[in-house]
Amino acid sequence: MSIQLTTAEQLARCRADFRMGVGVVLCDGASQWIVASAETLSAPRFDGLRALGDLEIAITNWRAVTLSTWANDGDIARIFVPNDQGLDWVRSMADPSDDLRRPMLGPFQHVYDGDAQAHRLALSICKSAHLLPAAVVVRVTGQEACGLHSVDLQTIKEADAVLGAQLAHISTARVPLKYSKDARVHVFRPQDGGEEHYAIEIGNPSRAEPVLSRLHSACFTGDLIGSLKCDCGPQLDAALKNIAEDGAGVLLYMNQEGRGIGLANKMRAYALQDQGFDTVEANHRLGFEDDERNFLLGAEILRLMGFDAVRLMTNNPAKVDSMNTAGIAVSERVPLKAGHNHLNADYLATKAAKSGHLL
Ligand SMILES: Nc1nc2c(ncn2[C@@H]2O[C@H](COP(=O)(O)OP(=O)(O)OP(=O)(O)O)[C@@H](O)[C@H]2O)c(=O)[nH]1
Numbered sequence: 001m002s003i004q005l006t007t008a009e010q011l012a013r014c015r016a017d018f019r020m021g022v023g024v025v026l027c028d029g030a031s032q033w034i035v036a037s038a039e040t041l042s043a044p045r046f047d048g049l050r051a052l053g054d055l056e057i058a059i060t061n062w063r064a065v066t067l068s069t070w071a072n073d074g075d076i077a078r079i080f081v082p083n084d085q086g087l088d089w090v091r092s093m094a095d096p097s098d099d100l101r102r103p104m105l106g107p108f109q110h111v112y113d114g115d116a117q118a119h120r121l122a123l124s125i126c127k128s129a130h131l132l133p134a135a136v137v138v139r140v141t142g143q144e145a146c147g148l149h150s151v152d153l154q155t156i157k158e159a160d161a162v163l164g165a166q167l168a169h170i171s172t173a174r175v176p177l178k179y180s181k182d183a184r185v186h187v188f189r190p191q192d193g194g195e196e197h198y199a200i201e202i203g204n205p206s207r208a209e210p211v212l213s214r215l216h217s218a219c220f221t222g223d224l225i226g227s228l229k230c231d232c233g234p235q236l237d238a239a240l241k242n243i244a245e246d247g248a249g250v251l252l253y254m255n256q257e258g259r260g261i262g263l264a265n266k267m268r269a270y271a272l273q274d275q276g277f278d279t280v281e282a283n284h285r286l287g288f289e290d291d292e293r294n295f296l297l298g299a300e301i302l303r304l305m306g307f308d309a310v311r312l313m314t315n316n317p318a319k320v321d322s323m324n325t326a327g328i329a330v331s332e333r334v335p336l337k338a339g340h341n342h343l344n345a346d347y348l349a350t351k352a353a354k355s356g357h358l359l
């Protein structure tokens with residue numbers, strides 16, 4: 001029995017620190033870096049980091065391309081923060097809402113010395129904290145890091161493979177629904193301090209045959225306030241109705257808002273869409289992949305509930321692939337078409353053209 005923090009616990013602390021605007025120390029043998037979120041860093045903390053040495057900013061390849069430069073470390077770019085530039089410049093590197101106002105942030109001086117592992121981990125912490133994927137990085141020698149949370153990069157690398165999918169069932173209760181009085185809500189909690197996810201079980205689906213199932217991602221705007229920009233609300237409603245009419249099934253409600261980038265970033269993406277970019281381009285300008293979700297979590301919930309095969313209601317082939325990869329066999333893809341309107345027609349067309357959705 002160890003009282004030391006697991007990798008998942010260490011990363012959860014990093015996430016919380018990043019959201020508060022606090023730096024984290026990443027160590028690899030004698031090398032140490034302080035890394036912090038470019039979005040949440042305050043001016044005094046930025047000045048404090050600057051006093052420690054040359055500041056660098058890490059951004060993803062998509063953000064680099066948007067800023068008309070390149071990712072000099074494959075999937076990420078490392079760029080010096082010029083001495084005559086401050087936090088305002090750093091924020092503009094991170095946040096595309098400024099792109100049209102400040103189109104010329106360069107020329108950029110890329111960092112080639114050393115490797116990029118601290119920078120890469122800092123960016124994945126930003127993403128898992130639902131912050132803009134941009135991190136300020138400074139190499140330090142020792143005492144400066146005192147008091148900050150410290151993580152050994154070697155242990156993170158070794159444990160990477162097991163991250164993400166460890167969920168535990170927490171609670172269950174009966175919740176009569178509009179379409180079926182015989183429904184139960186189950187809550188599942190990941191052991192990495194991340195978002196809880198829910199399973200709505202209707203009737204008593206047999207564990208011996210494929211279960212009619214919907215893997216739904218949270219959409220505050222579509223599910224709760226009736227947004228017409230997407231089809232999520234009507235899809236959620238239609239899925240529950242179909243399951244009830246079929247007699248039994250499971251709706252997985254995954255708290256992966258905005259295809260996994262969080263609501264704040266989704267609203268940033270919507271603001272970019274108002275500037276004329278489509279849903280995929282908007283994610284890229286923010287520095288994200290077009291889809292940051294981990295569908296394996298949904299498969300894990302089905303497995304915990306005793307299922308090993310599904311009839312999956314979706315138009316998204318990536319969901320079918322992920323279920324099969326996770327060992328939950330998809331015996332049938334059941335199309336789910338609902339909520340098309342003239343305000344989401346372009347959005348749905350973009351998903352069909354660029355993300356492989358079947359409509
Ligand atoms: N980043 C981003 N997310 C969006 C946008 N519009 C909707 N979303 C999110 O997209 C997700 C839609 O999820 P799903 O209903 O699972 O849809 P899907 O991946 O298209 O797959 P199916 O509906 O199963 O075919 C939700 O998390 C929404 O919050 C957008 O413009 N940008």
Ligand SMILES: [Zn+2]
Pocket residue numbers: 219221222223230231232233
């Ligand atoms: Zn939606």
